Amino acid sequence: MDAEEFRRRGMEMVDYVANYLENIEQRPVYPDVEPGYLRSLIPTEAPLEPDNYDDIIKDVDRVIMPGVTHWHSPYFFAYFPAATSYPALLADMLCGAIGCIGFSWAASPACTELETVMLDWLGKMLNLPEHFIAGTHGHGGGVIQSTASEATLVTLLAARCKAVRRVQASNPEKSEAEILSKLVAYTSEQAHCSVERASLIGGAMIKKVPTDNNYAVGGDMFKKMLEEDKAAGLIPFYFCATLGTTASCAFDRITELGPICNKENIWMHIDAAYAGSAFICPEFRPLLNGIEFADSFNFNPHKWLLINFDCSTMWVKKREDLIGAFKMEPLYLKHENQESGKKRFRSLKMWFVFRMYGIQGLQAYIRKGSNRLNELLLKRITKSREIHLVPCQLSGRFVLRFAICARTTDSRHIQQAWRHITQLTFEILQEPNH
Amino acid sequence: MDAEEFRRRGMEMVDYVANYLENIEQRPVYPDVEPGYLRSLIPTEAPLEPDNYDDIIKDVDRVIMPGVTHWHSPYFFAYFPAATSYPALLADMLCGAIGCIGFSWAASPACTELETVMLDWLGKMLNLPEHFIAGTHGHGGGVIQSTASEATLVTLLAARCKAVRRVQASNPEKSEAEILSKLVAYTSEQAHCSVERASLIGGAMIKKVPTDNNYAVGGDMFKKMLEEDKAAGLIPFYFCATLGTTASCAFDRITELGPICNKENIWMHIDAAYAGSAFICPEFRPLLNGIEFADSFNFNPHKWLLINFDCSTMWVKKREDLIGAFKMEPLYLKHENQESGKKRFRSLKMWFVFRMYGIQGLQAYIRKGSNRLNELLLKRITKSREIHLVPCQLSGRFVLRFAICARTTDSRHIQQAWRHITQLTFEILQEPNH
Numbered sequence: 001m002d003a004e005e006f007r008r009r010g011m012e013m014v015d016y017v018a019n020y021l022e023n024i025e026q027r028p029v030y031p032d033v034e035p036g037y038l039r040s041l042i043p044t045e046a047p048l049e050p051d052n053y054d055d056i057i058k059d060v061d062r063v064i065m066p067g068v069t070h071w072h073s074p075y076f077f078a079y080f081p082a083a084t085s086y087p088a089l090l091a092d093m094l095c096g097a098i099g100c101i102g103f104s105w106a107a108s109p110a111c112t113e114l115e116t117v118m119l120d121w122l123g124k125m126l127n128l129p130e131h132f133i134a135g136t137h138g139h140g141g142g143v144i145q146s147t148a149s150e151a152t153l154v155t156l157l158a159a160r161c162k163a164v165r166r167v168q169a170s171n172p173e174k175s176e177a178e179i180l181s182k183l184v185a186y187t188s189e190q191a192h193c194s195v196e197r198a199s200l201i202g203g204a205m206i207k208k209v210p211t212d213n214n215y216a217v218g219g220d221m222f223k224k225m226l227e228e229d230k231a232a233g234l235i236p237f238y239f240c241a242t243l244g245t246t247a248s249c250a251f252d253r254i255t256e257l258g259p260i261c262n263k264e265n266i267w268m269h270i271d272a273a274y275a276g277s278a279f280i281c282p283e284f285r286p287l288l289n290g291i292e293f294a295d296s297f298n299f300n301p302h303k304w305l306l307i308n309f310d311c312s313t314m315w316v317k318k319r320e321d322l323i324g325a326f327k328m329e330p331l332y333l334k335h336e337n338q339e340s341g342k343k344r345f346r347s348l349k350m351w352f353v354f355r356m357y358g359i360q361g362l363q364a365y366i367r368k369g370s371n372r373l374n375e376l377l378l379k380r381i382t383k384s385r386e387i388h389l390v391p392c393q394l395s396g397r398f399v400l401r402f403a404i405c406a407r408t409t410d411s412r413h414i415q416q417a418w419r420h421i422t423q424l425t426f427e428i429l430q431e432p433n434h
Numbered sequence: 435m436d437a438e439e440f441r442r443r444g445m446e447m448v449d450y451v452a453n454y455l456e457n458i459e460q461r462p463v464y465p466d467v468e469p470g471y472l473r474s475l476i477p478t479e480a481p482l483e484p485d486n487y488d489d490i491i492k493d494v495d496r497v498i499m500p501g502v503t504h505w506h507s508p509y510f511f512a513y514f515p516a517a518t519s520y521p522a523l524l525a526d527m528l529c530g531a532i533g534c535i536g537f538s539w540a541a542s543p544a545c546t547e548l549e550t551v552m553l554d555w556l557g558k559m560l561n562l563p564e565h566f567i568a569g570t571h572g573h574g575g576g577v578i579q580s581t582a583s584e585a586t587l588v589t590l591l592a593a594r595c596k597a598v599r600r601v602q603a604s605n606p607e608k609s610e611a612e613i614l615s616k617l618v619a620y621t622s623e624q625a626h627c628s629v630e631r632a633s634l635i636g637g638a639m640i641k642k643v644p645t646d647n648n649y650a651v652g653g654d655m656f657k658k659m660l661e662e663d664k665a666a667g668l669i670p671f672y673f674c675a676t677l678g679t680t681a682s683c684a685f686d687r688i689t690e691l692g693p694i695c696n697k698e699n700i701w702m703h704i705d706a707a708y709a710g711s712a713f714i715c716p717e718f719r720p721l722l723n724g725i726e727f728a729d730s731f732n733f734n735p736h737k738w739l740l741i742n743f744d745c746s747t748m749w750v751k752k753r754e755d756l757i758g759a760f761k762m763e764p765l766y767l768k769h770e771n772q773e774s775g776k777k778r779f780r781s782l783k784m785w786f787v788f789r790m791y792g793i794q795g796l797q798a799y800i801r802k803g804s805n806r807l808n809e810l811l812l813k814r815i816t817k818s819r820e821i822h823l824v825p826c827q828l829s830g831r832f833v834l835r836f837a838i839c840a841r842t843t844d845s846r847h848i849q850q851a852w853r854h855i856t857q858l859t860f861e862i863l864q865e866p867n868h
Contacts, residue, residue, distance in 0.1 A: 067544030148637030181611030
C-alpha cells in the first residue's frame with residue numbers, strides 16, 4: 001500500500017468510523033457470542049500472500065463487530081466510561097504517523113515538552129497546588145501513564161525506595177531485605193484491587209483500613225492502625241487514598257489523612273481515577289481539598305474527559321523521587337535531559353481536546369445538565385398541579401427544593417411524587433433540542 | 435465537532451499524514467531546538483472557549499514539527515527502529531473508534547479473542563514449539579504487552595511467585611521475606627537495562643553473567659556462577675537470555691543455557707526484542723533453536739515487523755503461571771473468562787498487517803535484499819575487472835564469496851576492494867526500480 005492508496009483507504013476508514021459512532025445506538029451494546037466464537041471464523045494461519053483490503057473490511061463486519069462490547073453505546077453502563085471524542089481520534093491519527101517513542105528528550109523533544117506543558121494546563125484547570133506544576137523551574141510536575149494502576153505501582157515503588165534510604169540513613173547496619181520485610185502500605189478496604197497488586201509486586205505488606213458508613217477512610221481509624229503497627233516494629237511508608245471509589249464513588253477524608261501522613265513520613269498518593277475529571281468544575285473542586293498534603297496525585301482523563309484511552313495523568317511533588325527510584329544509565333540512552341518510560345505522543349490528544357472544547361466546554365460536558373433544564377422541569381411540575389415545590393439558588397445553580405411539609409405526608413406520597421418528577425424529567429430529555 | 439465535521443477533518447488528516455510520510459526524507463531527521471523551546475510557543479493555560487481547528491493544524495506545523503525527531507526518516511539510525519505501515523495506521527483508526535478496554539473477555543470478546551488468535555498466527559510464523567500455541571486446548575499462549583521491558587518484569591514477577599511457593603512447599607517455616615532475600619535473577623552483562631530494573635522492582639538480587647568475545651553468555655560461565663551462589667545459600671530463580679543485544683545484536687547460547695535452567699528449576703525468559711522479527715525467515719530461524727527450553731519468550735513486532743508501537747508480543751508455556759501470580763477478583767470484574775491487564779484493541783493492527791503483506795511480504799521486508807540484487811552486483815564487479823571473485827549457493831541464497839587468495843595481498847588491497855564493492859552496491863541501490 002503506497003501513500004496514494006492510503007489516502008483512499010484512509011478516507012474510507014474515516015467514513016466507516018463516523019458511521020460507526022453516529023449509529024452506535026442501533027447496535028446491541030453487549031455481544032451475543034460464546035467464548036471461542038472468533039477462532040472458527042478466520043483461518044488458523046496468516047496468509048502466505050497478501051489478502052485483498054476489501055475482504056479485510058468485510059471481515060471487520062463479519063468477524064469483529066459481532067463480538068464487540070460497544071463501550072461508546074449510550075446503553076453502556078458497566079465498569080467506568082472510556083472517554084472518546086472526534087478531536088482525540090484526529091490527534092491519535094497524527095500520533096500514529098509521527099510514530100516516535102518518547103523515552104528521552106532527544107528521542108523527540110516535542111513529545112516530551114508538549115506532555116509537560118499539557119500536564120501543567122490540566123493541573124491549572126484542577127487548581128492543583130503550585131508544587132505540582134512544572135512551570136519552568138518547579139521541582140514537581142506531571143507525566144502521562146497508561147493506567148491508574150500503573151501510577152499506583154510507580155508511586156509505591158518510589159515510596160519504597162525513599163523509605164529504605166531513610167531507614168538505612170539512621171540504621172546503616174540494616175539490610176534492604178530486612179527493611180523491606182517491615183514496610184507496610186495502607187489503603188481503604190474499598191480501594192481498587194490494583195493497590196493490593198502494586199504492593200504484591202513491590203513485595204511490601206499491605207493493610208486495608210476499615211471505612212465508615214459512607215465507605216470513606218477517616219483519620220481516627222488510620223491513626224489507630226498506625227500506632228499498633230509501629231508498636232509492633234513495622235514501618236508504615238505509603239498510603240493510597242481514593243477519591244471516588246470504584247464501587248460507590250466514596251471519598252476518603254484526605255484533609256484528616258494528609259497531615260497524619262506528612263507527620264509520619266508516609267507517602268500519600270491520591271487515586272482519583274474516575275472522579276478526578278469533575279474537579280475542573282469549581283463547584284466540585286472542594287472534594288479535592290487536602291491535595292496540598294499529597295506526594296502524588298493521579299486521575300484518568302481517559303475515563304471522563306473526552307480523551308481516548310490511554311491517558312492517565314499523574315503529578316508528583318518532587319520529580320527527583322521518581323527519577324531516583326528508577327534511574328539506570330546505559331550509554332546508548334545517555335543524553336542530556338533523559339527521562340524514562342517509553343511512550344507514544346499521547347499529549348497530542350490532550351492538546352486537541354483542550355483546544356477544541358475549551359475549559360468551558362469541558363466543564364459543560366462534566367455538568368451535562370443546565371440551569372435552564374432545571375427551570376423547565378420546575379415549570380412543568382407547577383403546570384401539572386399534581387405536587388407543589390419551590391426553587392432556590394445555591395452557588396449559582398438553580399436547585400429544586402423538595403421539602404417534606406405536611407403532617408399527612410407518608411412514604412406512599414413521597415414515592416408517588418418521585419415517580420411524577422422522574423416521568424416529567426424523562427419527557428423533557430426526550431424532546432429534541434432539550 | 436459532529437460526525438459530519440469529523441468526516442471532513444478526518445479526510446484532511448489522512449492527507450496530512452500521507453504527505454508527511456511521503457516527504458519525510460526532506461525533513462531534518464534530528465530537530466534543531468533547545469530544551470524548553472516549546473513552552474514559549476504556546477499559551478500557559480488551556481483556552482476558556484474553543485479554539486479554531488484550523489489554528490490547531492497550523493500550530494502542528496509551527497510548534498510540533500520543528501521539535502520532532504523523525505523516527506521514520508530514512509536517515510534515522512539511532513536506538514532501534516519503530517515500525518510503521520499504512521495498514522497498521524488504518525487499523526489503529528478503527529481501534530480508536532471502537533475504543534474498548536479489553537481487560538476481560540466480557541469487556542470485549544472480539545478484542546480478547548483476536549489477540550489470542552493473532553499471537554497463534556505469529557507464533558506459527560516463527561515456528562514456536564507447540565506448547566506456546568494456545569490453539570483451542572493449549573496450556574500456553576501469547577499476549578500483547580506494551581514493551582519488552584514490561585514482558586521482562588511480568589515474567590520475573592511470575593517466576594518469583596513460583597519460586598516462593600516452591601521453597602515454601604518444602605520449607606513451610608520460611609517466611610516470604612526470608613525467601614525473597616535469597617532469590618537471585620541472572621542476565622547477560624550485555625542485557626538491556628530493563629532487566630536490572632525489573633529485578634529492582636521485584637526486590638530480587640540480580641547478577642550479570644560475563645560474556646565471551648562475541649558478547650554472548652554461554653553455559654559454562656553460567657553454571658559456575660550458579661554453583662557458587664547455591665553454595666552460598668542463595669536461590670537462583672530466573673534467567674533472562676537475550677537474542678540480539680542492544681549494543682551489538684549478540685545471541686546468548688540458549689541451547690546450552692536452557693537445559694541448565696530446566697534442571698535447576700530456573701525460569702528461562704528469552705528477550706528477542708529487536709532480532710525476533712527475523713525468525714519468520716527460515717534461514718534465520720536456527721538462531722532461535724533452544725526456545726524449546728524457555729518458559730517465556732518475547733519480541734517486538736513494533737520494532738521490525740511493520741506494526742506501529744505498541745505491540746510487544748509475549749508467549750508463555752503455562753498461562754496459569756502468569757494468572758496465578760497476579761490474580762485478584764473484585765466483584766465488579768468477576769465474570770467468566772476473566773483476564774487481567776487493560777489493553778486497547780491492538781491485535782487489529784497485527785491482523786491488518788499480516789493480511790495486507792502476507793507471510794511472504796513480511797519475509798521480503800526482513801530480507802530487503804534479494805538474490806537478484808546479489809547477482810547483479812556480481813555482474814557489475816566482473817564487468818569492472820578491478821577485482822575478481824566468484825559466487826556460491828548457501829541454503830538457497832546467492833552468496834558472493836570473498837576469499838583472500840594471493841600471497842601478495844595485504845590489508846591495503848582488501849580495503850581498496852571493499853571500497854570498490856560498496857561503491858558498486860551504492861550505484862545499484864540508487865537506480866530506480868532496483
